[in-house]
Amino acid sequence: MTVLPSSIWRLPAAFGDGLGLGERAYVVSLSVLSEIFAFTAIGLIARWGEVFPRWIPFLRGRRVPRRAAVLLAAIGAASLTLLFSLLLIASEVRGTTIRGGDDLPADYPSQAGGWEAAWFHFCYAPLILWGPLLGVLAVAYWKRRSAAERTPVAA
Known part of the structure; x- marks a missing residue:
C-alpha cells in the first residue's frame, strides 16, 4: 500500500499534454514495475514465499531458499530506504x-x-516507508522460517 498512491498519481501525468510516446511508456512502465516489485513482498508472508508454486517450471513444490529470499529482501530494503x-x-x-x-x-x-x-x-510520502517496512518483513520471514526449520517434524 505504500507504492500504490504514487503509481496512481503518476498515471494521469502519463496521459497529459506535452508528453511524447516514449515518456508516456516510461511513466506507465514505472508505475507497473513499482507495483510488481511491491507485490513480491507478499511472498515474505504468503505460502508461495516458502514453497515455489506449481506454475513455476523446474522449481514447483521445492522450498524457497530462506537465505536467498532474505538477502534479496534486505538488499531491496536497504536500496529503497537509501533511494527515497x-x-x-x-x-x-x-x-x-x-x-x-x-x-x-x-x-x-x-x-x-x-x-x-x-x-x-x-x-x-508513503514511499519513504517502503524500504523500512520491507526490512521488517525480511526479519520476520527470517525468524519464522528459522523457527520452522528448527522445529522437528512429527512422524
Whole structure:
C-alpha cells in the first residue's frame, strides 16, 4: 500500500499534454514495475514465499531458499530506504531535482503550492516507508522460517 498512491498519481501525468510516446511508456512502465516489485513482498508472508508454486517450471513444490529470499529482501530494503531518503533530501531540502537542477519549474507539484502540492506529498510520502517496512518483513520471514526449520517434524 505504500507504492500504490504514487503509481496512481503518476498515471494521469502519463496521459497529459506535452508528453511524447516514449515518456508516456516510461511513466506507465514505472508505475507497473513499482507495483510488481511491491507485490513480491507478499511472498515474505504468503505460502508461495516458502514453497515455489506449481506454475513455476523446474522449481514447483521445492522450498524457497530462506537465505536467498532474505538477502534479496534486505538488499531491496536497504536500496529503497537509501533511494527515497536521498530523493526526499534532494528534492525538498535542497530544492534540486533528480537530474541535479537547482531550480524546479513553477508548475512542479511540490513547488506549485495549494492542493496540487498537498496531493503530491500525500501520494509520495508513503514511499519513504517502503524500504523500512520491507526490512521488517525480511526479519520476520527470517525468524519464522528459522523457527520452522528448527522445529522437528512429527512422524
